[in-house]
Amino acid sequence: MNPVWQRACRAAAVLALDPVGLGGLWLRARPSPARDAFLARLAPLDPARIHPDISDAALFGGPDLVATLQAGRVVHRAGVAERARLLQLTMAERATPGLAARLAGLIDRQDLEVLAVDEGADAEEQPPRALTSRLGLFVALDGLALADLQATSPDLEDARGRLDQMALPDDIDRTLAEIALMLGVTSPAAALRTRAALRCLAALDGEAGPAQIEEAASLTLAHLAGPPMDVPEAPHEPETSEAQDEEPAQRGEAMVERVVEATRVVLPPDLMTALQLGRTRRHAGKGEGAKLRQMGGRGRPLPARPGHPDGGRIDVIATLRAAAPWQTIRHRSMGARDQRRVIVLPEDIRLARSEISAERLVIFAVDASGSAAIARMAEAKGAVEALLSGAYAARDSVALIGFRGTEAELIVPPTRSLTRARRCLCGLPGGGATPLATGLEAARALAGQSERRGATPVIVLLTDGRANMALDGTADRGRAAEDATRSATALAGDARQVIVVDTAIRPNRRLKELANQAGGRYLPLPRADVGALPEALRA
């Protein structure tokens, strides 16, 4: 049997045996027969399907206005979270942090479990961490052929009967804690889920040996793994003699290491890197921007809010809904003769809102080449942090691209979190040639991406301006300059807001030209003053 499929089947069995203990399952798979076959295995759990744009009313329930008005008494429509035990979140990679947090809260309270079906196309596209970190099991379905999908159904009833009687090894908590630490999994909640999975596997197999431990760890810890940590030496107990003590300890150690190895290979390597760096997209919603723009709005629509008619666009339906329940009272108190007339008062007014309209993404493209790289990176770092800490009210988010040698690298993906930016910024590489055009192209691509998601990008280029590496990776000053000019013109064509910050000791005429070509502003800041940059951005 194909190991990937076998692992998936075991995960499905574990989830069926102890859904509460595991919290849920993160299924990373594009639509395929394999995915259908896997979901079919979970069908007995009767998952209720929800989608990333589900409203709070649909999720948590609320009064059903139409039925309420008809019946003349409050008719409560149950939310899906009240009705179902297992929610199947389709296109989980598009879930917003808000939805993730709501689901996470429900899982924490053990109200329900979540099956997140993630169709992320690349490693950076994945459901929010707040959700995935609460899902005990991870299954990726890659490279399966139809022939691999043989179904062997374990006897779940039998295993369920054994579940409470299975004895786990005495030192299991220590072993699991060591495995988790070596994998860089810090959350104690994860250890509890590994334990729960181990109990299920033990009940299925009738024993809790090294094989089950290894499997439990690989099922529950792979997607939580972070950079490896040093496991502190276990304290030696003086009363046991060395000779007796050594052998089992060593054997235990070897097992821990084998399990760690086995777990690390479960994840696709690119996803692993993305997970370890915490580089997930805040909102991955391809195509969504385009769809919404047709409706004449930008960004994800939010529930309407009470407001003054001057404050924005009135959401007529929401306003009428707000007014509807009070009509009896109003007709009575205002003595209105025509009962069909709907009385709308200012307090009913609801304004339409959308999420991203005000968000601005400041993309720093930082020259990490040459000897000045370290100083410039430090300045850029300061500027990023100053911007994030100072401009919270403006709701800016920040991204940082470093370029050197022949390539540009997205070092800080779009984020509003100072903590995350700080983590991404530690240990930046520096030195090498100056691929100015490559850096500009990377910034341009990111700007395009973010605009499709409804943000307004601003590009800030920090460099001393001596481009000496062409786009195709040849060290040719002339072509490098040409390429940079072309990229700058393209930026102007995209009508991007660009600020070119010259960090050279003496202002560089060529950079000023480049800024003009990009249709942007030129800002000579010899010692890029951290305080001045956010000022410049505000202007």
Added chain:
Amino acid sequence: MKQVFPFTALVGQDQMKRAILLAAVDPGIGGVLVMGDRGTGKSTAVRALAALLPKIRVVEGCPVNSARPRDVPDWVEITDAQMVSRLTPVVDLPLGVSEDRVTGALDIERALVQGEQAFQPGLLARANRGFLYIDEVNLLEDHLVDLLLDVAQSGENVVEREGLSIRHPARFVLVGSGNPEEGELRPQLLDRFGLMVDVTSPTDIETRVEVVRRRAAFDADPSGFLRRWRTEETRQRKAITAARKALSRIETPDAILEDCAALCIALGSDGLRGELTLLRTARALAALEGANVIAREHLIEIAPMALQHRLRRDPMDEAGSAARVTRALSELFGPLAAAAE
């Protein structure tokens, strides 16, 4: 009722537990913000509070948990005012809750059926005299956070609808938790919390093993586990009750007032709020530890949680704000602070 994991059985996270207990001793400290990794017991600690804290006397059936019959708001229909004991309310405010459910609103059913205006109290009413807990506070909609902090500060909730104006007391300790990686809290909101603590996952094996062991033991046999921890819970409850009584008798030497001022000046923290919180929290700690006078040790112990979120952020400082407070403490008070660490 679902049995909850006992507060005193939580392994580690001493700073968080202390901050919550201090706010329970003196609600005037003004709320606790707990930021940090997931799965570190933030929610468990708050949800365990109801069982831990001393019961309160309330007028039976009063939606705002009034302590005396004459405190019951006039919009409440209560025929005979019977006093009962009940658990301190700990109200969970879920994300995605509507403003109406938070503040309370007109009773939609009575408006429809009888055409009457009747107030239906919300979560703020239920939280009166207790705790209001918001998990993932950094993801809550801004207008709701503003509203909550306003009410928490004024101690009163005002709802005006359909020509009806309702007021009721809403005095509660706001406890917020969140993960800074999912977005930071606006600085304006930060310093309106009295205390702030950072929590991190334990990294030593022993602690982690103990966390898992206790949780597994609880899940396997909740009643037995609660029985084993009953003595400890009772001891802690008595300490809180005693501390609440002692609070007004604690002396504040002038030297402590000077220390507070010196510390705030050294850290450049704005406003008097920092100094006041420092003092109140130190007093609560002294009371909790059974002291009669606030000592410098008390001040040193609580200074990081009382001040770290009131500092101007220094983008070039990697260490984090709590470390800056500790640094200032050792500069001002010498090696004493290092010993307390």
